Amino acid sequence: MTDPAVVETSGSPRRRRHRAGREAVAGYLFVLPTLAVLALFVVYPLARTFWLGLFRAPPFPTLPSKFVGASQYGSVLSSHDFLASLGRTVVFVVLTVPAGLLLGLALAVAADARLKGIRIFRTIFSSTVATSVAVASVIFTTLLNPTVGLFSYWLGIKGGNGVLMNNTWSLPAVSTVTVWQNLGFTFILMSAALQSIPEELLEAARIDGATAWGRFRAVTLPLLSPTIFFAVVVGIISSFQAFGQIDLLTQGGPAGHTQTLIYFLYQSFTVNHDPGTASVVAAALFVILLVVTLVQFRFVEKRVFYG
Amino acid sequence: MAVGTGEPEGTGATEPASSVALVGVSKSFGDVTAVDDLTLEVAAGEFMVLLGPSGCGKSTALRIVAGLEEPTSGTVRIGDRVVDEVEAKDRDVAMVFQNYALYPHLTVRRNIEFPLRSRGVPARDRSSMVAATARSLQLDDLLDRKPAQLSGGQRQRVALARALIRRPRVFLMDEPLSNLDARLRTEMRAELAELHSRLGVTVLYVTHDQVEAMTMGDRIAIMRGGVLQQVDTPQAVHDRPANAFVAAFVGSPPMNILPGRVGGEGGALSVEGGFIPLTPRAGRLLSDRGLREVTAGIRPEHLVVDQTGTLEATVSVAEFLGHELHLGCRLPGGRLVTVRVPGTGGSWRTGDTVRLAVVGDPHLFDPSDGARIDD
Numbered sequence: 207m208t209d210p211a212v213v214e215t216s217g218s219p220r221r222r223r224h225r226a227g228r229e230a231v232a233g234y235l236f237v238l239p240t241l242a243v244l245a246l247f248v249v250y251p252l253a254r255t256f257w258l259g260l261f262r263a264p265p266f267p268t269l270p271s272k273f274v275g276a277s278q279y280g281s282v283l284s285s286h287d288f289l290a291s292l293g294r295t296v297v298f299v300v301l302t303v304p305a306g307l308l309l310g311l312a313l314a315v316a317a318d319a320r321l322k323g324i325r326i327f328r329t330i331f332s333s334t335v336a337t338s339v340a341v342a343s344v345i346f347t348t349l350l351n352p353t354v355g356l357f358s359y360w361l362g363i364k365g366g367n368g369v370l371m372n373n374t375w376s377l378p379a380v381s382t383v384t385v386w387q388n389l390g391f392t393f394i395l396m397s398a399a400l401q402s403i404p405e406e407l408l409e410a411a412r413i414d415g416a417t418a419w420g421r422f423r424a425v426t427l428p429l430l431s432p433t434i435f436f437a438v439v440v441g442i443i444s445s446f447q448a449f450g451q452i453d454l455l456t457q458g459g460p461a462g463h464t465q466t467l468i469y470f471l472y473q474s475f476t477v478n479h480d481p482g483t484a485s486v487v488a489a490a491l492f493v494i495l496l497v498v499t500l501v502q503f504r505f506v507e508k509r510v511f512y513g
Numbered sequence: 514m515a516v517g518t519g520e521p522e523g524t525g526a527t528e529p530a531s532s533v534a535l536v537g538v539s540k541s542f543g544d545v546t547a548v549d550d551l552t553l554e555v556a557a558g559e560f561m562v563l564l565g566p567s568g569c570g571k572s573t574a575l576r577i578v579a580g581l582e583e584p585t586s587g588t589v590r591i592g593d594r595v596v597d598e599v600e601a602k603d604r605d606v607a608m609v610f611q612n613y614a615l616y617p618h619l620t621v622r623r624n625i626e627f628p629l630r631s632r633g634v635p636a637r638d639r640s641s642m643v644a645a646t647a648r649s650l651q652l653d654d655l656l657d658r659k660p661a662q663l664s665g666g667q668r669q670r671v672a673l674a675r676a677l678i679r680r681p682r683v684f685l686m687d688e689p690l691s692n693l694d695a696r697l698r699t700e701m702r703a704e705l706a707e708l709h710s711r712l713g714v715t716v717l718y719v720t721h722d723q724v725e726a727m728t729m730g731d732r733i734a735i736m737r738g739g740v741l742q743q744v745d746t747p748q749a750v751h752d753r754p755a756n757a758f759v760a761a762f763v764g765s766p767p768m769n770i771l772p773g774r775v776g777g778e779g780g781a782l783s784v785e786g787g788f789i790p791l792t793p794r795a796g797r798l799l800s801d802r803g804l805r806e807v808t809a810g811i812r813p814e815h816l817v818v819d820q821t822g823t824l825e826a827t828v829s830v831a832e833f834l835g836h837e838l839h840l841g842c843r844l845p846g847g848r849l850v851t852v853r854v855p856g857t858g859g860s861w862r863t864g865d866t867v868r869l870a871v872v873g874d875p876h877l878f879d880p881s882d883g884a885r886i887d888d
Contacts, residue, residue: 404612404614406610406612406614407614407616407617409579409581409601409608409610409614410608410610410614410616410675411616411627411631412580412581412600412601412602413579413580413581413601413602413604413606413607413608414602414607414627414628414631414675415602415628415631415632416602416627416631417602417631420631424616424627424630424631425616428618429617429618431618511617511618513617513618513661
């Protein structure tokens with residue numbers, strides 16, 4: 207008896223081409239809705255942002271914007287405001303990402319111990335994931351308040367403008383709030399990854415003579431590497447885009463000391479009514495994040511073990 | 514494929530094999546007692562198999578020896594040293610896990626040398642030791658692969674190499690063959706036994722497979738519900754099981770267990786489907802104890818189909834294995850007994866009525882506690 211499948215695949219070349227064509231059309235139809243949504247909400251706004259960067263805002267809102275071409279990109283990207291904001295953003299990323307990661311990992315390792323009542327600690331450690339930026343900011347505004355704040359009391363700061371209005375300490379303070387707020391997410395991420403490491407591997411390492419640190423370094427850490435890599439990539443992007451806590455805690459102050467790129471963008475658009483500059487900053491932010499992420503995938507991912 | 518015949522050269526200082534002793538060891542997890550007052554001595558260089566069904570506490574006992582579990586009570590000795598307070602890494606034991614527990618992110622080479630790195634062995638020595646161990650287990654060509662790129666049997670060898678490389682005093686193996694297919698398991702069984710006799714190491718081997726236990730162990734320790742049932746050579750365990758549980762657990766096909774009453778025809782044992790004649794010695798054993806009820810155990814090879822047989826049964830299933838036939842026969846009360854028929858003869862069909870004769874005395878057990886009734 208002839209196998210129908212064999213007949214189907216051994217049809218004439220013309221028939222096979224026809225079938226392949228039909229399959230291709232069906233494939234495109236399946237991805238069309240996704241492509242349409244992406245085009246409408248991602249590609250078009252992105253292209254529009256780059257386009258708007260070519261127009262200089264008029265001195266008065268009622269006047270039309272002026273097409274100035276790439277010159278606006280040159281002037282904004284070389285301006286002191288942009289470079290200073292970029293520098294602050296980099297400092298903000300350096301202050302938030304490694305600290306958040308290390309703390310989340312340390313808490314996850316601590317909470318991984320089989321101890322009585324450890325679930326209470328797990329709940330506490332992960333609780334900030336349910337806290338919004340606004341709530342976190344309100345809590346820390348109170349805690350850091352120079353008059354009634356507990357932190358100010360502990361730090362021995364009485365009166366004055368407080369930490370949030372201090373040129374030196376405002377950015378570290380906002381970074382601390384950010385680390386605290388993201389800690390729950392990092393903790394949950396790391397805890398889940400830790401629990402997926404087979405217990406047998408750590409037991410084998412124990413018998414093989416590895417110390418607790420040796421086991422962590424040689425077994426746990428490499429097996430956590432995909433999660434750590436993910437947390438780093440997401441953390442850097444998230445820190446580059448951090449806005450809520452800056453707006454609620456310092457509004458970019460004092461004297462622009464917490465003005466990161468995203469806040470510079472916001473102020474250019476809403477305060478200075480300069481969509482041209484804001485668009486250039488947005489485009490720059492996009493390119494920076496793209497490059498940073500690609501660099502991470504190109505160089506850092508080599509050290510990641512995916513199993 | 515056989516492992517290399519040469520002893521791994523340069524695999525560290527040759528440590529003499531150590532004895533292992535568990536003395537009154539118990540382990541409880543909450544209300545559950547996993548190991549109950551276990552006392553077991555393993556001689557230096559001995560291959561001891563811990564055998565029992567799932568959940569009998571054999572793996573827990575092994576983990577206690579390894580230092581991965583702390584006993585609730587009792588003492589563990591390795592050689593002359595009490596190791597109750599000694600960390601797993603300092604007990605000088607190696608363990609092969611059921612799932613091999615190979616480090617998935619490390620190459621075979623790095624997996625094998627892991628115990629050496631952990632102990633700070635210099636790189637030059639490590640390299641020669643890895644080469645020698647890999648050669649002895651025919652892993653030379655696989656050293657740069659990751660575990661995911663290996664077959665089950667190859668992973669098993671890597672796990673063995675990792676255990677062998679530093680020549681520990683005791684090898685602990687937790688069902689190391691259970692993830693292999695039947696053919697590979699048979700091969701590895703022979704290889705492990707050969708490796709043991711070649712290196713003369715002490716092995717404590719956990720399995721639920723009685724064939725593994727019978728073929729590999731110098732002695733077998735059978736456990737049930739955390740309690741040690743019997744420790745003896747495979748032959749002795751098979752021929753003189755300490756109780757009905759051991760009798761039924763060891764042997765393939767398993768021993769037929771029949772409840773019986775003393776005082777049948779001519780001092781015979783009345784059982785379902787007929788009676789079992791007893792020798793005067795067996796009769797005396799029962800009368801000395803004043804037992805009326807007894808549990809009889811008959812190995813399938815001690816039942817023969819014979820027209821003069823004293824048991825009547827109906828053929829229920831016939832399993833042809835090539836060199837022998839296993840005949841499943843249903844007694845009138847519904848109990849199934851297995852008859853081992855050597856060779857390829859016989860033409861029984863389902864539903865045939867047969868008579869079965871018992872060769873020799875059956876094993877006799879006290880129904881109250883299952884203990885063997887013996888001289």
